[in-house]
C-alpha cells in the first residue's frame with residue numbers, strides 16, 4: 001500500500017469501491033431480469049476487473065481484439081465473443097485460438113462468411129458464429145430490411161463448419177442521446193430490432209439461440225429486454241463524463257480518474273502534465289453540454305473553476321482561476337471517455353480510501 005503522493009503523474013486511478021458498486025449493480029440488474037451478462041472488457045482490458053464484472057453470471061466475456069482474446073484466455077476465461085466483424089486476414093489466428101477456448105466470431109458479410117467457412121474446413125474445426133445486426137447505429141451489421149440478411153443467416157446456419165448461434169447488435173447511437181428519456185427510446189428500439197429480426201429468422205426455420213444486445217446507456221436506462229438472451233455493456237465498470245452528461249450515470253459513480261501535476265501557473269490558466277496521451281482527445285458529449293477534455297477536481301474531489309480547454313501531446317491547458325494552485329500540486333481529472341484512457345496508460349492503479357492497493361497492465365495491441 002502506498003499513498004497517491006508516491007505515484008508518478010500522469011497516473012490512471014480506479015476507485016475500487018466505485019468499481020465494485022458499478023459491477024454489482026449491473027450484475028444484479030440482469031440477474032433479476034433473467035438475462036445473461038457478457039460484459040465487454042474493452043473498457044479496461046484487465047482480467048482482474050472482468051472477474052468482478054462476471055460475478056453472478058456465467059456467460060463469458062466480450063472482447064474487442066484478438067490480443068484481448070489471447071490474454072483473457074491465458075488468464076483463465078473460457079468463453080469469449082469477439083464483437084468485431086471478423087477481419088478476413090485474421091481468420092486463421094482466430095481459428096487457432098478457437099482450438100484452445102470457446103470463441104465466438106462475428107460476421108456481417110457473405111464474403112467473410114465464405115472465407116471463414118473455408119478456413120474452418122481447412123483447419124478441421126467447427127467455430128461459433130453470430131450475425132451482426134444494425135439496430136440504427138449505422139456502423140456495422142446487416143439491416144433487417146435487406147433481403148440478403150436472411151440469406152446470410154441461412155448461409156451461416158447451413159455451413160457444416162460454422163455453429164450459428166444467433167444475433168448480436170449494439171446501440172452505439174445511444175451515445176448521441178441527450179437525456180435518460182432518449183436513452184430509453186433507443187434501448188426500446190435496440191430490443192425491438194434484435195427480437196424482431198430473431199422472430200423473422202425463426203419464422204423462416206432458422207434456429208436462433210442467442211439474441212445479444214447492449215451498450216452501457218441502454219443497459220443502464222432501458223426497461224424492456226423481453227426476448228433478449230444476453231447483454232454486453234462494458235463502460236459501466238468505470239463510467240465517465242460522457243455517460244454522466246447523457247444521463248447514463250451520476251458523476252459520483254465515475255470510478256476512473258487521471259491524477260495529474262501542475263507544471264505551470266499563469267494569470268488565466270494552469271498547465272497540467274496530462275495531455276492527449278493521458279486523457280485522449282475525445283471531446284465527449286458536447287451535444288449534451290459537456291465542455292472541455294475532462295473535469296478538474298482537487299484531491300478531495302471538489303470541482304475547481306478550471307476548464308480543460310485544450311490538450312497537446314503532454315500538456316493539458318486548464319483555463320480559469322488558478323486559485324492557490326502551485327507547480328507540483330496535484331489534481332484529479334475525470335475523463336470524457338474511460339475506455340480510451342485505460343488503453344493509453346501502461347499501468348492502471350487501484351485505489352481504496354486514498355491508498356494505492358493494486359496495479360494492473362491493460363492488454364496492448366491487436
Ligand SMILES: Cc1ncc(COP(=O)(O)O)c(C=O)c1O
Nearest residue numbers: 040083170215216232233234235
Ligand atoms: C459491439 C459492442 N458491444 C458492446 C459494447 C459495449 O458498449 P459500452 O461501451 O457502451 O458499454 C461495444 C462498445 O463499443 C461494442 O462495440
